[in-house]
Amino acid sequence: MMENKTKSACDTCAHFNADGLKKLGVKIDNFDFVVALAGNPNTGKSTVFNALTGLRQHTGNWPGKTVNRAEGAFEYNKQKFKLVDLPGTYSLLSTSEDEEVARNFILFGKPSVTVIVVDASRLERNLNLVLQILEITNNAVLCLNLMDEAKRNNITIDTRILSKDLGIPVVPTSARFQKGIPELIQTISELANGKIKCNPHKIKNIPKNIEKSVQELSQKIEKEFPTISNSRWIAFRLLEGDTQIIEALRTGKMATNEI
């Protein structure tokens, strides 16, 4: 009786429960949550993907290595997570094929959690993509990867300030050496189960006239589609004249979030 109680308390406590983890490789059925893995090229997304799923996708030190959307799975505390490794992109604004695959998945694939993998030693450049993703989705975690390289370059990052500024949890990792992976899994699980609430950073410093237009437009969008959470981002895209988004509005795809 006592034993059972202790065990169940452990299962739910905030610390990593190593017994509850099973790397499922490619066995993806009946999953409870979908997790997307996004990030700039060459930040080690595939290495993080391998560390989470136990798969051994080949990784290489050149940008653009992952051309396919790779999928894998892991089980944690009896919940199954399907993991989708998106192609690495620098931005979601322009329209190369890679960027479209990544954007459409985050937008229409409705992942429960988006893991944004960044290179800790090149944070500023990587934040461009991070801030764009945070406009689209609310549930995200920043995987501050390649911490070993940042350390070698004498870069120190205050993860608490970073997390506060971005409004999402930040987990430092060195995926090549399996460091920080348990913490990442724990955070993914808490985000998926709603135990952590995000309040993601929205782009500031926008010229006044643009900000006004964006607000006007996003209010109209919210009125029309009350369930949509990223009306501001849709407003951005409409102002840019993004035909795909206009089409998605017309067909109702935007509201139902179906691919």
Add this chain to the structure above:
Amino acid sequence: MKSNTNIENIIALSEELRWQIGDDFHDNLAESIYADASKIVEDAVTKDNQKSKFRLDAKIDKIVTSRIWGFPIMLFVLGVVLWLTIIGANYPSSLLATLLLDNIQPLLKTFGNNIGFPWWLNGFLFDGIYLSVAWVIAVMLPPMAIFFPLFTLLEDFGYLPRVAFNMDSLFKKSGAHGKQALTMSMGFGCNAAGVVATRIIDSPRERLIAIITNNFSLCNGRWPTQILLATIFIGAVVPKSYSSFASLSAVIGIAVLGIFFMFFFSWALSKTVLKGEVSTFNLELPPYRPPVFWKTIYTSLIDRTIIVLWRAIVFAAPAGALIWLISNIYIGNESIASWTVHFLDGFGFLLGLNGVILLAYIVAIPANEIVIPTILMLTVMVTGIHGGVGDGVLFELDSVTATADILKAGNWTLLTAVNVMLFSLLHNPCSTTIYTIYKETNSIKWTVVASVLPVIAGFVITFLVTQIWRILIY
């Protein structure tokens, strides 16, 4: 269903607003994002620039991508990888050959006899299928087990994007995409992998060029052929102390020639059937990362070596069976194999090759790896040298010298070897690559072009080399 008029109103409003805010909206938004990013970094990141490793990376890049040193360093790196492969593969190769061919094969045959197999079944199984598989393992496994991990280490270290950087202007001049340097490098491992890697090229025109010309990257199935022939024939024409240097240079020469043809055909295609603008792109030079050594060795062994070797074995087994069958089924006085060989001899002579070699390349369409074993089997059969086993049976070979003896008995000369090296570079892709090209292009037309173009190039080049050689030497 939402009311369409409301949605159309929103879209109309957005168009009106877009007109109001002007066309620098995109730039404004991008600037806002950068401003936010730099503010956040200012808050959270502290950096000691004095000791930064970026400086070291930049210093290395200055050398390896410099105008003067870039290309020599590339050739040097390729040379070191090949040299390690040639030197390192020799010993394990002969060890495997002794084990699989000298020791296990006779045991299997005795075993077959003892349990009363008829002669044809015994021959079919152990002289056909087993021997060709054993040969492929002995010839292919050691160089692959050395070459692939070395290549993967280079890849993980971050050298490939520097290669792309060095060669970018050459690609631009030939009307191709700079990222083709990356897919070309992947092709040195395996052409099928190189063809898949062309997905990183967005423009369909440039991607097609990269796919069609990928076969000019000498793939792993062909390196051992080059190395073996260079060692036997090229190494022999210079004084012994220079022989390994000479054979190494010959192999590198063939690889460089392949790159030359790749540029030539990229240029020719972009000037004719695949005309168009060269697209620009950003190539990030990633930081150098010391590879996680043992993990890299392990994954490259599992991911590449074993998979490629397995494929070779899968194709070698039926090829071995086929060779045994065509050598042992007679029409009149001649076996099918010897009939075909004699039929192809005339054409082969024009190209400085022979019927055996041409037949071997037909039998070996499924996998380049089995070309040399097939040539040896067929040569033994045609010349009638017997190792006491019978027609269409692989000879017992445990060293390079024994291979040399067989080839010389088959009337091979230096010219034959040079032409086989050239033809090994310039012939159709293996069936796996052809299938991959079809899957990637979804077009029978381009698949045929990609398959036939190199063969024609091979016929033309070997023909020219042979005629010039014969005029000059005789």
